[in-house]
Amino acid sequence: MSSRNDIFAKNFNTIMKxxxxxxxxxxxxxxxxxxxxxxxxxxxxxxxxxxxxxxTVVVFPFTKIAKKKPEQxxxxxxxxxxxxxxxxxxxxxxxxxxxxxxxxxxxxxxLHSVLKDEQFGKFPSNGQKVMVExxxxxxxxxxxxxxxxxxxxxxxxAKILEAAGxxxxxxxxxxxxGIAICKSMLAWQQFGKGTTPESTQVKGDHFVGxxxxxxxxxxxxxxRTWQQSEQGKKIFTEKKKDGDDEVIFxxxxxxxxxxxxxxxxxxxxxxxxxxxxxxxxxxxxxxQMNQWVYDGFETTYKKLGVHFDSALYESDTYLLGKNIIDDxxxxxxxxxxxxxxxxxxxxxxxxxxxxxxxxxGTSVYITQDLGTxxxxxxxxxxxxxxxVVGNEQDYHFAALFATLKELGRSYADGLxxxxxxxxxxxxxxxxxxxxxxxxxxxxxADVINEAKKNTQAIGSIADMPKEEQENIFRQIxxxxxxxxxxxxxxxxxxxxxxxxxxxxxxxTGPYVQYSYVRANGVYQKGIQExxxxxxxxxxxxxxxxxxxxxxxxxxxxxxxxxxAKSYDPANIANYCYDLAKLLHKFWHDVQILNANEKGxxxxxxxxxxxVAQILAQALDLLGIEVPKRM
RNA sequence: GGCUCCGUAGCUCAGCUGGAUAGAGCAACUGACUUCUAAUCAGUAGGUCGCAGGUUCGAAUCCUGCCGGAGUCACCA
Numbered sequence: 001m002s003s004r005n006d007i008f009a010k011n012f013n014t015i016m017k018x019x020x021x022x023x024x025x026x027x028x029x030x031x032x033x034x035x036x037x038x039x040x041x042x043x044x045x046x047x048x049x050x051x052x053x054x055x056t057v058v059v060f061p062f063t064k065i066a067k068k069k070p071e072q073x074x075x076x077x078x079x080x081x082x083x084x085x086x087x088x089x090x091x092x093x094x095x096x097x098x099x100x101x102x103x104x105x106x107x108x109x110x111l112h113s114v115l116k117d118e119q120f121g122k123f124p125s126n127g128q129k130v131m132v133e134x135x136x137x138x139x140x141x142x143x144x145x146x147x148x149x150x151x152x153x154x155x156x157x158a159k160i161l162e163a164a165g166x167x168x169x170x171x172x173x174x175x176x177x178g179i180a181i182c183k184s185m186l187a188w189q190q191f192g193k194g195t196t197p198e199s200t201q202v203k204g205d206h207f208v209g210x211x212x213x214x215x216x217x218x219x220x221x222x223x224r225t226w227q228q229s230e231q232g233k234k235i236f237t238e239k240k241k242d243g244d245d246e247v248i249f250x251x252x253x254x255x256x257x258x259x260x261x262x263x264x265x266x267x268x269x270x271x272x273x274x275x276x277x278x279x280x281x282x283x284x285x286x287x288q289m290n291q292w293v294y295d296g297f298e299t300t301y302k303k304l305g306v307h308f309d310s311a312l313y314e315s316d317t318y319l320l321g322k323n324i325i326d327d328x329x330x331x332x333x334x335x336x337x338x339x340x341x342x343x344x345x346x347x348x349x350x351x352x353x354x355x356x357x358x359x360x361g362t363s364v365y366i367t368q369d370l371g372t373x374x375x376x377x378x379x380x381x382x383x384x385x386x387x388v389v390g391n392e393q394d395y396h397f398a399a400l401f402a403t404l405k406e407l408g409r410s411y412a413d414g415l416x417x418x419x420x421x422x423x424x425x426x427x428x429x430x431x432x433x434x435x436x437x438x439x440x441x442x443x444x445a446d447v448i449n450e451a452k453k454n455t456q457a458i459g460s461i462a463d464m465p466k467e468e469q470e471n472i473f474r475q476i477x478x479x480x481x482x483x484x485x486x487x488x489x490x491x492x493x494x495x496x497x498x499x500x501x502x503x504x505x506x507x508t509g510p511y512v513q514y515s516y517v518r519a520n521g522v523y524q525k526g527i528q529e530x531x532x533x534x535x536x537x538x539x540x541x542x543x544x545x546x547x548x549x550x551x552x553x554x555x556x557x558x559x560x561x562x563x564a565k566s567y568d569p570a571n572i573a574n575y576c577y578d579l580a581k582l583l584h585k586f587w588h589d590v591q592i593l594n595a596n597e598k599g600x601x602x603x604x605x606x607x608x609x610x611v612a613q614i615l616a617q618a619l620d621l622l623g624i625e626v627p628k629r630m
Numbered sequence: 631g632g633c634u635c636c637g638u639a640g641c642u643c644a645g646c647u648g649g650a651u652a653g654a655g656c657a658a659c660u661g662a663c664u665u666c667u668a669a670u671c672a673g674u675a676g677g678u679c680g681c682a683g684g685u686u687c688g689a690a691u692c693c694u695g696c697c698g699g700a701g702u703c704a705c706c707a
Contacts, residue, residue, distance in 0.1 A: 096688090503654085507642090581654085
């Protein structure tokens with residue numbers, strides 16, 4: 001197969017570099033025609049579909065140099081380019097826009113070079129290592145919709161960077177310690193009656209989350225009772241601010257109550273202290289409950305089709321960073337207040353003063369992150385490190401990076417916070433207290449179910465074995481969910497409409513998958529029917545639908561490059577949709593197997609093969625699988 | 631209140647390193663299946679690109695101010 005394509009293929013690199021060649025030629029042309037160098041970059045964009053041509057040069061910027069009207073410059077420059085660049089067949093000028101057209105053979109050659117290269121679009125290794133941290137859950141609750149956005153973004157970004165030539169390490173840091181997990185532990189001790197996920201048939205993370213909720217309920221009951229007690233009433237009259245009614249006051253006083261009066265709170269804190277002092281039974285219980293949670297998370301990650309290369313646990317890292325504090329003081333970057341707390345002044349980074357160590361000498365969040373960054377750099381030696389964390393921590397990461405820079409860490413410039421916006425529901429924000437949090441496992445089950453319902457209604461795969469059908473339902477449902485989330489630019493808050501997320505029509509994952517299924521299906525059928533692909537050689541006259549597809553394939557590497565540069569999977573998602581749309585249009589407009597000449601059939605089948613190849617590859621960058629049928 | 635981010639069609643989103651008449655999808659309406667799978671295609675309708683200035687031959691895109699929304703401003707993580 002590949003050997004026969006050799007006949008077509010020109011040097012691949014020459015083809016991909018045509019835009020650079022054009023740019024250089026434009027500059028050369030301006031200099032030759034108008035005797036002056038144009039030193040800014042050239043605007044070279046795909047010609048809008050309502051005009052004739054493939055690529056467009058905007059000539060307005062040359063008017064100063066040429067001292068001529070844009071139209072005339074366009075004519076002169078167009079002629080210059082067509083005379084000198086072999087690939088160009090013609091040009092036309094509309095106002096200040098010079099539209100250039102390539103020979104069909106250029107596009108045909110390009111297509112064949114893509115067919116030769118299964119890895120088309122991927123960049124060769126650049127020798128750089130990048131670490132992507134994502135997911136990073138707490139172990140007291142199951143995963144929810146917010147985590148899903150995080151996980152999908154992290155996974156896709158990692159895939160994109162890999163395709164862009166980086167050596168990628170996918171990692172997470174698990175918040176496995178602290179007061180939260182102690183709450184779950186305590187509630188399980190008090191109310192759990194020795195039950196386990198196995199004995200109750202409840203997924204481990206949900207099982208543990210259930211006891212976290214139990215704790216909160218018990219705490220609230222205790223708090224309410226206390227509010228009516230003598231002591232509670234006394235505190236209210238003593239401490240309320242003007243205008244506070246009881247509800248407002250006690251809402252804001254909750255943390256104080258937890259820390260100072262609550263007996264259940266006291267018990268949880270005692271448990272935390274026991275944990276820190278390595279008390280055996282506390283540690284055992286902690287280990288047991290965390291293990292339940294990890295088993296549960298693992299199941300969810302598997303369902304989402306993601307995995308990690310490494311993980312860190314906060315129980316191992318929460319004491320890190322203290323050595324950095326000493327370094328920082330020695331380097332006079334940190335300073336000590338009278339109370340013993342340590343600070344850094346980041347005002348020259350347009351930030352504030354930031355505490356890096358408590359007065360009692362214990363760590364805060366940033367202390368640990370400083371230490372973890374150092375440790376990772378020393379162990380892994382990354383060139384870049386991407387933290388996928390929600391935008392509520394923008395300030396934290398700005399401060400973290402600025403601090404590392406102040407400390408002269410060579411790797412500080414390679415750190416990047418991939419910040420993403422909140423996921424809201426049509427009714428507004430998810431609130432655990434109002435029970436509106438969308439559970440990850442439920443959501444996954446829902447989308448798969450919806451895909452199943454729809455697919456069965458269509459009946460297109462009813463003849464397949466049950467197991468294969470189930471797999472396809474899964475592929476389709478997850479495609480809907482993943483595409484729905486990843487098509488949105490990460491910086492934006494997004495509205496997650498559960499109903500729309502399972503849509504299978506329009507701008508969706510399944511739409512793109514369907515495009516793949518069609519392209520791949522007809523190509524396979526062509527093989528079965530023994531189509532002679534050699535005939536494609538005789539096909540010379542490209543239809544516009546064909547050229548549009550080829551031109552869209554042509555831009556794939558630059559889209560990938562842009563997605564990697566901006567850490568934005570939405571670029572890829574939108575690309576997939578555009579390509580899929582062109583395929584559907586092509587499918588509708590032209591005949592493939594029934595074309596009136598053999599050359600057209602062969603050529604179009606090869607085109608379908610290439611499109612399927614690119615779609616599969618691009619979808620894979622989003623973590624979306626392609627079904628064989630649907 | 632300070633700082634950061636967001637504001638494009640009824641809804642969800644593209645477009646933002648300045649370039650042609652601002653694009654998709656959903657929802658509504660109309661049309662296309664004896665066909666290589668209609669999870670599709672074609673069409674109608676829907677816009678003061680939050681507002682006001684500025685820079686420019688040219689601004690949704692860059693700058694300034696304002697308005698609206700979100701986040702953050704803990705010796706929490």
